[in-house]
Amino acid sequence: MLTFIGELLCHGSNLLIFMIIFPVICSILLLALGKHKAFSTVISGAFAVLNLLFATALHGYGEFFTEIPYTSYGFEFVLRSYSLSTLFLLLVAAVFSLIIIYILNAMKDSGHRQWYLFYMFLSLGMINGTLLSEDLGIMLFFAEGLLAVIFGILLLGNSENPKAATKAIGTLGVAVLTFMFGIVLTVHMAHTGLMEEIQRLPAEGENAAGFLCIMIGALGIAGLMPFHGWTIDAAEDSSAVFTAAFPGSLLKILGVYISVRLLEVYGLIPGSNAATILIALGALSLVFGGAMALVQKNMSRLMAYISTSLLGLIVLCMVNGVSSVVIVTVLGLLILLNMVLLFTGNGKSGSEAKPDFEETYGVADKVRNTFLLKGIYNIADKGWLDPYNWLMAFIGVFSDICTTIEHGISWIYDKGIPGLVNKAGTVLQDFNTGSLTRYLSLVVAGVFLIVVIFLIMLL
Amino acid sequence: MNGFILIAGTLIPLIGSLFLPLMGRFNEKLRNIMALIFTLAALICAAGALPGVLAGEPYSIRFELPLGLSFGFYGDALAVFMALTAASVSSVIVIYSYGYIHEDNQNEYYMMICLFVGAMMGLVYSTNLIAIYIFWEISALCCWRLIGFYRTELTVQRANKAYMITVFGALIMLIGFVGIYGQTGTFELTAMKGMYIPAWAVVLILFGILSKSATYPLHSWLPDAGVAPSPVTSLLHAAVLVKIGVYAYARFFVLTFKIDEIFTAAVPVIAAISAIISAGVAFRENDIKRVVAYSTISQLAFILLGLSSGTKIGFIGGLLYILAHSVAKGGLFLCCGIVEHTVHTKDIRVMGGLAKNMPFTALAFIICAFSVMGVPPLAGFFAKHLVIDGIVETGNVALGAVFIAAAVMTVMYLTRLFVKVFLGPQTFPDVKEGSPVMVASVMILAVMSLLLGIFIYWPSQLAAIAWGGM
């Protein structure tokens, strides 16, 4: 038995699979038996530590490849760990451990504890999977699963007010599907999904669409503008630990990792349209996030905006080729901020969140009331600067157009065609009155018709 | 010898259904059990045909007839794939019916359901155009009787509408078949393999396909058919009957005939229009079954896209989509049925907070909805991805973008539906979960969606073999 375990462990490539499977197993265990506080504490703690150990081991050991068979046609389930991915794995493991510690401590008496742990471990498996994926399709497979997890968490205790969850799944849905489209285009251009094998694709011309889709998609999952809105609402309605964990840390890590890798796959050409767009989005996030952060009085919302802003900064760095050390530092800073505020806060969300900056930080009001910015902040408060609302409005108009078309088609089937047939029948019926003379005249007409046919045929 | 398993798979439900009303006169329970047994028999026979497919020598049997009417049963990968999908979902729906159907006319109901399953089996195994037409129309007959099950003014009117549109399409398709006969002298598909048929014949046959699979502009009957009992809507208008059209597309234009290149460009466009407009309408509808019905129209367009793209990966995606969609959409409609049965309304504007009343139904609903949205690890994810892969591989990026937009809309309207019905403040505090039989059925389908996603390898291999039958 020991030799078996030893062999299993020695085959370093199996570690890759473990990093995905073990969290999932843990989550299933927690789902089944998590009611017992002691059990859940022990199991969660154990698996969190295990995850950390594995991540460290992988980081130390170097590069591993593995391929899992028995997946769908058209997908190559290839996992790989190398310096970059293991670094991020470690980062995730660290953050995750902190989150688990927080949950185990602060949510001792909450009824949702079991569910939070379940979702956290499930998402850990998915995030590890995303970081370890070598194939773009599989990366999407893991990343998209987070949609369900986030939806689930945001509904905990919130089923009467599902606005945050709805907005989350809507925004993330768009982001993920854009990401998917980008992946499909990339694979189409490169004829393979394995990132290592893709020749450096220049991000211009016909590749530009694929590049933009995939980058914007990935960064959108992370929470770059214009995909940031749901994080604010989630901060408002959900618990602080969610905001710190997902939009604050884990999703950002994911997004940054994917972007960095994709910038290796694609060759970003400075000054091209694609680069310009990315710079614009990054700058927008930086400025807008910062501006909104200044006027927040609520800790969670403040964190959400700061995260958006810092992500924008990271994107600017990436696009301009700044060294990855800087990028990771900024990322680390972001995570640190999130963790600090999580641990020092009271863990509540929305208006109950502490510390509350109303008393201690009057700058918010001063900034808000500044002459030029007052109008903008008013507009922002009304939700007019929220791209999600624009999207919803657009979808609303589009749906109304479709409904009108549909009503038209239904009318044709329900009233138009039957009416036509009815009319034809009525016309014929008028010919067919009951009088005998009418009948005989029809006979004569018939004979005449036959004569005409014969004449035509014989001449 | 082995072809007999195909005949058994068709005839047991087909002939057996005729005895169900007789049994029903004596003992209702017996009739219900026998209905399930007949459907399971179809499933077992389909599974029994699998070894032949995997060995590369499909089971078949043939009968000689004059006038090009020689027909036979041929259990190739495509046929067995469709048969397994249809039979498995049908079995679950029969179980669900035990808990749902309590009104009069139950004899006719079970007879029609079984007859329909038999007709579906016959349709997928048949090698002759006229035989396919015969089973096609038998399914239209079943559809007509089943939609009008409640025997009210409105339901009968809707049943007539569905009948008229699908039979009209089928008649036009028959003209196409006779045209092919006029050109080649036979109706047999195995004899015509690889033959070229002219564009007008393809257009005529497309009428039948588009009407049966509810694609614009011949789709109008499907949302209206929601007046039928929910198991009927689930079986006919989500899981099985609407797949007949796309199956016919795969059988005729991918695996048998050669057609003009223009159709590889035109049919995806028709599919795109269908997908996006129905998605838009689904977002605005307020009747729970109509939303899901428009969703079905939209998803069928995805399937048609995959099959018509002309690529291997698109074709496999299309077949996997048929599988994933049948299970998931069937489950969604059954959940709608449970909701409808307990709150006695179909208007989502008056519903809310039902997740607290019926947690299992809500869970099954969201899992099935995720499968339709394409969230991994459910089966729908792979299907959607492969279908988009397929269309992009032909170089048509714009259509791919349209379908991504349709996918976004899918997420939107399904989320809207779930939120309006199951979340939010409770409007019906007193209602309880549906009957155990019904809840068990929807949970089975939800679990199937999940398992199919995890073990997607095997269906995708079968689909790959189906492509190889070219």
Add this chain to the structure above:
Amino acid sequence: MNYLDLSAEAFLLVPLATIIIYNICPKKLSEKYFYVFAAAVAIIQIIASVSMFYLMNVLHMREHNFIFLKVLGKSGMGSLCITYFSPVFLFCIGLVSFASVMIAMHTIDAKKTHYVNLLMTLITGMNGMILVKDLFSLYVFLEIVGLSSFVMIAMFQSKKGLEGSVKYLVMSEFASIFILTALALIFMQTGSLSYDAVGSFLLDGAASSQKMMIYFSVILLISAFAIKTGAVPFHSWLPDAHQSADTAISVLLSGIVIKIAGVYSLIVLTRLFSGIEAVHVTLATIGILSIVTGALLAAKQNHFKRIIAYSSVSQMGYILLGLSTGTTLGLIGSVAHVFSHAVFKTTLFTNAGALHEHFESLDINEMGGLQSRMPVTAFSSIIAFLSTAGIPPFTGFWSKLLIVMALWTSGNPVMAGAALTASIFTSAYFLRLQKKVFFGPLPDRLSEVKEVTGSIKFIEILLTAVTITVGVLFPMILVYLQNAGTI
């Protein structure tokens, strides 16, 4: 004596003999058991025609010439002939007569003896039409048929009065005038009216003026037979006649009379004048007109029997289209459709008879949701409807398919397409009928309606069984025909 000759002669002898026997019997007995006599004749006819069909196929005979009563043969008269498709017509006559008798048991109370006598003359007339080999005898028997049917319509009428029967008589007379004129013209050119002589006349190269005369007479003949068939625009008498007559008579009228008097005559015409392309075009034109007009008008009627009458007009159109191809396949298709139509139309009229028990006026707006109260009637009406609409696997589908295949392969794809497309109208009016009568909510005032019993129920079930069986086994019939060398 040769069995073939025996059964062939039976077609004419049996009805005549029955008349004699029937009238000899004491009044009380014949009134009470009138249906026994009539049904016996019908059954004998059925058996004889089936055995005829079988024998002819086994012996690979396409034609069987025989002399009726050796006596007549010595004087050069009485030569008759059965072709390979005649047994089907003869079978239909038998079956529909049987159905009529079954209905008459229920609906006819008075003048039962007259019914039997008239039915016998009608059968004699129709059999005669099928057996003869020259045009004049055809005309004679046609008149017998016409007269018998007129008397039957007038005598056993529903409350609508004599109006329908008078119209039928007048139109019939017009047809007769046309036929006689045409026959006279033909006789002037050819000197003989036998099928062989007339058929070979045109082929032997006639002068142009003679050809004109022939064409003119053909036009008259087509018109006359079209009146008899009830094809558009010669159809106007049909709905009124059906509505006026008692159900047992309507069954005969729509089930066989229009087909024998009309369709069979047109078959003779097309075989005689197969060289004239204009005949085919004419038949196709009135065929497609009939299909569409009949269906459109049927959708607007409110009287159950009128709907069915217009349905007959529509179905005759299909048969004419089949004939218009001029090919064997087309002929087989038409003959098959004659059979299918006989069966499903009779079923529908039987349903009318069943409904008549409760609804004197047969107004469909008064009915509704009757399936729960009259399940057998409803079921048979659904099967009949599906067969009419051409839905597989019933007989109507196969016959329509054969006709369409024949149309396409003979070079007329547009007509084939039009015929199939127009089928949707058939479905339309039948769906309306079903919705209004059977397939809907049951109003309270109708909750006491009971299912019909006895002979009507029996015949409904029998006819439905025939439709289903023949439909499902139709491929086997095709194999049989192929082995027999017919197709």
